[in-house]
Amino acid sequence: MAPSMAANINPQGTATTVGRAVPVAFLLATIGVLLVAYGFVRLCQNFNHAGSVYGFVGATLGARSGVVAGWGLMGTYIFYTCVTTMAAGIFGADFLNKIGLWTDQPSWAPFVISAIALALVYWLAVVPIRQGTRILLTVEGITVLLILITAVVVFVKLASGSSPDGKSLDWSVFSIPSGTDASTVFLGVVFGFLSFAGFEAASTLGEEAHNPRKDIPRAILGTAIFGGVYFVTVTAIEMMGFGTDQAGVEAFTKSGSLMGDLGSKYIGNWIGTTISLGAAISAFGCALACIVGASRLAFALGRDGGSQRLAKLSGNRVPSTATAYITVTAIVIMVVWKAVWGVGAFDIFVGSGVIGTLILIVAYVLATIGAVRFLFFSGKTKTAKWEIIIPIAGLLVLAYTLYRNVIPFPTSGAARAYPIAAGIWLVIGIVGVLARPALANQIGNKLTADENLSSNR
Numbered sequence: 001m002a003p004s005m006a007a008n009i010n011p012q013g014t015a016t017t018v019g020r021a022v023p024v025a026f027l028l029a030t031i032g033v034l035l036v037a038y039g040f041v042r043l044c045q046n047f048n049h050a051g052s053v054y055g056f057v058g059a060t061l062g063a064r065s066g067v068v069a070g071w072g073l074m075g076t077y078i079f080y081t082c083v084t085t086m087a088a089g090i091f092g093a094d095f096l097n098k099i100g101l102w103t104d105q106p107s108w109a110p111f112v113i114s115a116i117a118l119a120l121v122y123w124l125a126v127v128p129i130r131q132g133t134r135i136l137l138t139v140e141g142i143t144v145l146l147i148l149i150t151a152v153v154v155f156v157k158l159a160s161g162s163s164p165d166g167k168s169l170d171w172s173v174f175s176i177p178s179g180t181d182a183s184t185v186f187l188g189v190v191f192g193f194l195s196f197a198g199f200e201a202a203s204t205l206g207e208e209a210h211n212p213r214k215d216i217p218r219a220i221l222g223t224a225i226f227g228g229v230y231f232v233t234v235t236a237i238e239m240m241g242f243g244t245d246q247a248g249v250e251a252f253t254k255s256g257s258l259m260g261d262l263g264s265k266y267i268g269n270w271i272g273t274t275i276s277l278g279a280a281i282s283a284f285g286c287a288l289a290c291i292v293g294a295s296r297l298a299f300a301l302g303r304d305g306g307s308q309r310l311a312k313l314s315g316n317r318v319p320s321t322a323t324a325y326i327t328v329t330a331i332v333i334m335v336v337w338k339a340v341w342g343v344g345a346f347d348i349f350v351g352s353g354v355i356g357t358l359i360l361i362v363a364y365v366l367a368t369i370g371a372v373r374f375l376f377f378s379g380k381t382k383t384a385k386w387e388i389i390i391p392i393a394g395l396l397v398l399a400y401t402l403y404r405n406v407i408p409f410p411t412s413g414a415a416r417a418y419p420i421a422a423g424i425w426l427v428i429g430i431v432g433v434l435a436r437p438a439l440a441n442q443i444g445n446k447l448t449a450d451e452n453l454s455s456n457r
Contacts, residue, residue: 002283002285003195003282004144004279005283005286007147007195007230007235007258008259009090009257010192011026011191011235011239011252011258012253012255013191013194014026014188014189014192015239015253016253017185017187017188018185018188019180019249020172021188022236022238022239023232023236024175024176026195026231026232028185029189029195030196031397032192032397033196034225034228036200036367036368036394037200037220037221038387038390039367039394040056040217040371041220041221042375043060043370043374044213044220045217046213046382047059053072053200053364053366054069054071054301056069056203056371057069057370058070060378064440067429069367070300071301072359072362072425073359074294074297074326075425076357077294078290078294079333079352079353079355080197080290081118081121081326081330082337082348083348085334086114086352087279088114088280089109089110089112089113089115089117091276092110092280094276095277095280098272110344111345113280114334117287118327120284121287122291122324124288125288125291126314126318133288136281136288139278139282140281143274144230146275147234147259150275151234151237151238158241167240170244172244173235174236182404186401190401191353192231193357193361194354194356194357197357198286198289199223202219202220203216238262260272260276260279292323294326295319295322295323295326298310298326299311304442305442305443310322333352341414351417354405354415358406359425361402364398365395365398365399368391368394372395375387375391
């Protein structure tokens, strides 16, 4: 999860559908994520497995459902690799332009930087990554701090009436513009879920953490809570800073770096440029998280399915072959998208984000259903019975978000391809499971025998 990257670009996707009400969409996404986090926390307290959703759903709903869920989450991480590498290219190009190192850039400039970023991501993913991730987390922390400082300054200037262009606090950001229906609002919620995507990624490291059944749940819940407060607050200030009228919303959607531009305008060019650089590095770190998560899922599926190639570990105990496959798949998706449809970097960012999020919602639905079955309907109830309302509420939010992004079905533009692409990915997984029942049984036996999926039952 990359909070500084997400705060600088994801709200633009929401603003194109809900206008000034970006914080409302992010608030709804926060509620949904916290409800879903309950299931992940409870499952991680009982299981620890490199396959995350694949292992959890497989242990609670059966091997076939587990494979479909794992395939879905792996697809999400692959599409999000496209999202984050494109974001790294967009922010990197914006940074080079701001410092005057590469001005008058051609349209392919973000693609060059994205390619360099993805090569570095792959390298970090196949070597011992402890030091690399510490550096990335440090940069991310500094960038988030600068974003928060900028947000406070913008808020104070808006409240005191001393903003550069006379804007003031406008709480209409928490109201839905007239003429905007529920379907439109939940189209914007998708980008809220996109911003949180990765909050559960720590669960893929369940076999590598020292105290997974305690530390992993803390990481997941802490990330979800922090993300909710952070995103709702920052998006509200961003929208107020740009302005809630039509001109402000238009400037908001066209910004090269939301908090970077606000920092330059309200404080000084130095902080805006620094935030843009930090957002690029944040996107790079998120791409690394996506590659790591997807490769662990591919490793787990290959190991339990008898694929020696995918289950191969390097001398560093890293699934290097699976990492290579995931990286190549992401490259193919981006190359095909660019070559066939001739789209720009931001178009790949948006499209991959929507497709990945729709797949992710299905995986979350399966994981939540598995949590309900395991906690409340598998013999002795493992928690207070009243708590069942939490995952049920989460299912309702997920189902409604998914429904509103498919019905009414988009009839024009690139948007109609998003649910189709997500559906195709999921259908491939379902067909693969149905076509090879013996393999599903083999995976089921492996899951049953795996000590990491032996719960406190």
